[in-house]
Amino acid sequence: MRAGLAQCARWNARVRYADGALPAPLVHGLPRNWPHVRAVYERAGFAHVGDTEVILIARVADLPAAEPRPGVTIERTLGECGTRFTVRADTGALGFVEIDTALARPERHARAAGLADIGNLHIDPAQYGTGLEHWLLGQAADWLRLCGVDRLVACESAADSTMFGHLTGAGFGELTRTDRGWEHRPG
Template sequence: MSAITVRPFRRSDRDQLTDLVNGHAHAVMPGVSITVNAVLSQLEHEPDEFIVDPWVQERITLVAEQRGRITAAAHMVRYADRSGVGPDLRGTGELRWLLQWPDASYWPDAHLAGRSVADAALTVMRSWSVQAVLADFTLPAPGLTGVAEQWPHIGQLLDGLGFVSRRSEQVLLADVSDLPADVREDLTILRTLGECGTRFTALADGQEVGYVEIDTTINGAGRLSAPTGWADVGNLHVAESMRRQGVGSALLATAAQWLRLARADRLLAYAELDESDLASFLKRSGFQSVTTNRRAWVQTAPVQPGVS
């Protein structure tokens, strides 16, 4: 076994850390390539998390090094224990992500680096005297929230550390050119600013019968190196009495026209595992499932370092 050194992240690690992040991203999202600046920015603050990020009192990134190579890393935060912080996060520690290269013929013990950096991260959080240890992974790229099914080595690592996932979310992706094209002539669709992006509202006889909100800002400024235009569905709702009558398809067709003008060619959507009707509609509309992310991890059975 090659010697493993766990230490705080140094700026000179930035390229290798970005390679580790992108290795995991590429296995999940086609064409996603995260820039070095996006990775470094997340280590310092997360402006997109405009509600949660101000609650962070401390953040630390650790890396595991073997023979000069960064083979694992963990980024963690501590949330303040004070009024104004959400009760679910108040006084807790969270693994924002924990990544490791999988074992390979030239690195057969990479899993030991993952466990070493995880043990060190948990030791730091115990020193913080946090009330609970959470993990809800978020990498700085579209669709990469949670532990993707393409990362079984990460899921196994968390399982061995006594974490349990409380929810799962299916992530679906569509090429905008594959979205519905027909717009119902009897519907009026208005475009306004919505809660989660540009809102398209369908009206029938002056009454709202559905809406979809599309966020075209998820790329972030300088976050991705590839020119692909990404967007996601922030909200999608059709009145129950109007379902299976083409309202949802008309909303997506209108959104597709807008996305083409915005030079966005990929659209993400999300469905909880109990939202089978939503997932079926999305798949009929041109989306395909790219992953299922296990989310909302909580350490329910703490283990001693190095013991699983």
């Protein structure tokens, strides 16, 4: 750490950034279960100035059942973060979830087989409290089982209590918290 900061000083860098990202799923920011790394950052003068994310995990088998829901259909398409499941009614889209099932790609070569990540989850706020998010996750769970996925993870802002509540209500539990945005400004 000292050598890196000394090099930044020689370069006259005004701001230095740090992050614990590794080429493995879910390892970004500085996880709370790495207190030894946090201590090194803080001793070197880095301060956490960014957001905190909660990393949640659920067994696919524990997700809500995909029971029939009158008046809505599910559409499976390619989304920006993976397979997208969109709930539609006569009035249009009510919500969607995107699932990345490619966490075990060679460039992410960690123990990721059987693991998938929620890339996006959006429910029309008018649908809050209707159980639509649970039904949508149940629809995705059927697909995940076909893909050989047995665990599903999600990363959400610690400040977003609504989404945190949706996910924990659907069977997710908190795995850890990770702090993103570490900054060092020379005195």
